[in-house]
Amino acid sequence: MYLYLKYVAILFKSQTQYRLSFWLLAIGQALTPLTVFAGLYFMFAQFGQVKGWSFYEAALCYAIVGLSFALAETFARGFDMFSTLVASGDFDRLLVRPRSTVLQVLGSRFEFARLGRMLQSLIILLWSLNKLPLTLTAPKLLTLILMIVCGTLIFAGIFIATASFSFWTIQGLEVANVFTDGGREMAKYPLSIYEKWVAVFFTYIIPLGCVNYLPLLYILGRTDGHEILYMLSPLAGIVFIIPCLLLWKIGVRHYCSTGS
Structure with a gap:
């Protein structure tokens, strides 16, 4: 953890060297998802409810998934961009270091500008909780935290699984966007509004x-x-990331250096 935090500190310092650029990017990251939220608002303004779900209930769902994805993008971005390390041969450097490759790839890249997305999702989360007629008891608060943490693990697991295929394909798989960006947009709405096969998958x-x-x-x-x-x-998120890490280990075992 000490080494991981050192990675975080170094990359945060480098990304904030040009502070105006950093904050403008963070603001842009916060404002861009608002177009999706605006679409959610106008849909409920038109129809009132969607299969028994109110706007504030859907907004809570939107905020939880948005926050989870923003956390995964911020702290697991190294896996999302991993194919470039394999194609350039830079992964060889990581193999000769006496630390886990998972830790090193995880610490190779952080997108701190995604803090804007986190803040936007957090504001919508608190706002929707305030508008809903519910009492946030200790078990419910714990469940809410589990939802965010385990949601982050699921998106991170998808990044790791996708990165693992780079050991065989060199380039990243664009089809993975179906499960990352597509999964994020799908999960922002209650699952009951979709077809049964989508809900099962x-x-x-x-x-x-x-x-x-x-x-x-x-x-x-x-x-x-x-x-x-x-x-x-939500603990299914922990179960999900285990095979993703096993797939990563298999990929590392079958890695062949570029020789460059």
Whole structure:
């Protein structure tokens, strides 16, 4: 953790050398997702409710997923850009260092300008919680934190799995955007509004539904069955990242240097 924090400090210092540029980029990152949120607002302004979900409930779902994705982009950006390390041969440098390759790739790149997205999502999160008629008890607060943390792990896991394929393809897979950007946009709405096969895929294969929809039912008091199952469903994010890390280990084992 000490080494990881050193990576964070060094890269933060380098990215804030040009402060005006950094803050303008951060503001841009905060304002850009507002177009999606505006679309959400106008849709609910037109229809009132969507399959029993109100605007503020959907806004809470939007904020949780937005915050999770922003955290993953900020702290796991090294994996998202990993294909360039393989193509240039710079990954060889990481292999000869006496530290985990996961830690080194994780610390190779941070996007601190994404703090703007985090702030925007956090404001919408607090605003929607204030507007909703619910009491945020300690178990519900814990569930909310689990949703954000485990959501971050799922998006980070997708980045890691995608990066692992670079050991065989050299270039990053554009199809991964279906699960990162596409998954993010899909998960910003309650899962119940989609077709059944979509809900099944994003619950049992890529468990985004386990970190936004199911625990959200518990927070909103809509559970049908044992509440503890809804509360603990975000832990699927931890289960999801394990095979992603195993795939990474297999990829490292099969890595062939460029020789450059």
